[in-house]
Every structure is written in C-alpha cells, then in structure tokens.
Amino acid sequence: MRIDQAEREIYARMLEVSHAVLSGFVAGAGDGDDGPSVEVDGETVHPSEEPHRRIYRSIFGEVEVDRYVCAAGPKKKIPYSPVDARLGMHRGEYSYVLEDWLERLYAATRVSELLLNDRAANCPPRYCEHLSLCSR
Numbered sequence: 001m002r003i004d005q006a007e008r009e010i011y012a013r014m015l016e017v018s019h020a021v022l023s024g025f026v027a028g029a030g031d032g033d034d035g036p037s038v039e040v041d042g043e044t045v046h047p048s049e050e051p052h053r054r055i056y057r058s059i060f061g062e063v064e065v066d067r068y069v070c071a072a073g074p075k076k077k078i079p080y081s082p083v084d085a086r087l088g089m090h091r092g093e094y095s096y097v098l099e100d101w102l103e104r105l106y107a108a109t110r111v112s113e114l115l116l117n118d119r120a121a122n123c124p125p126r127y128c129e130h131l132s133l134c135s136r
Helices: 003-027 082-087 096-122 125-133
Strands: 037-041 045-048 053-059 060-065
Touching: 003 037, 003 053, 003 060, 060 096
Parallel strands: none
Antiparallel strands: 037 045, 053 060
C-alpha cells in the first residue's frame, strides 16, 4: 500500500470513529421528554406525542437526532426543543464548525479567484500560455 492510500484509509476510519463519538454525545443528551409541560419565555408548551427527527450536519457527517419538541399545541410552531437547547444547537442544519469551515473555504476560494484573475491580467503572454497548458 502506498502512503497516500494509507492516509486516505486512516482518515476515513478517523471520520467513522469521530462520527460514532459525536452520535454518542448527542444520545447522552436524552430525547427531550421533560414532562407534560415546559415553560418557555412565559408560555406553557407541551411535548410532541412522538419524537421528531432532525438532521445535524457536522464535520464528521450527518447525525440523526430523534427528540421531542415542544409547542403550544398540535400543528403549532415549534418554539423549543429541550435537546437542541441542551446541546446548544441552532435552528440550521449545519454545525457551527461546519458553517465556519464553509465560510472560510468560500472566502479563500474568492481570494484565489481574484488573485488568479489579477495575475492573468498582468502576466506575460508566454507565461499565461504555460499556465493554460499546465491546467489541462
């Protein structure tokens, strides 16, 4: 096995282990069944009859979070989830870490594009020809 193949295999296994650890961490927060009613912002809300599934997209992959959610009544807006609150999860699907990485990647990509466009506009013709041959 080549070293690059070993790196890929090790990385894939690390992601699997990390995903399992994160899933266990989420499971440790419970299912959010905190009793017949909960007071949220001065309003009494009631847990759903069945757990609701939420997909949490992390740097280790998707984690399914089955948890009870609370609302003022059936088919009402869900203002509160005890599990989401315990874990500090926001309403979006993407983890804060993944959002941060995506924002940084986007910013780095934009900077790279701007630099490449600037270089292409100011480079000698022979060098630009060489770059276009290399990028094929």
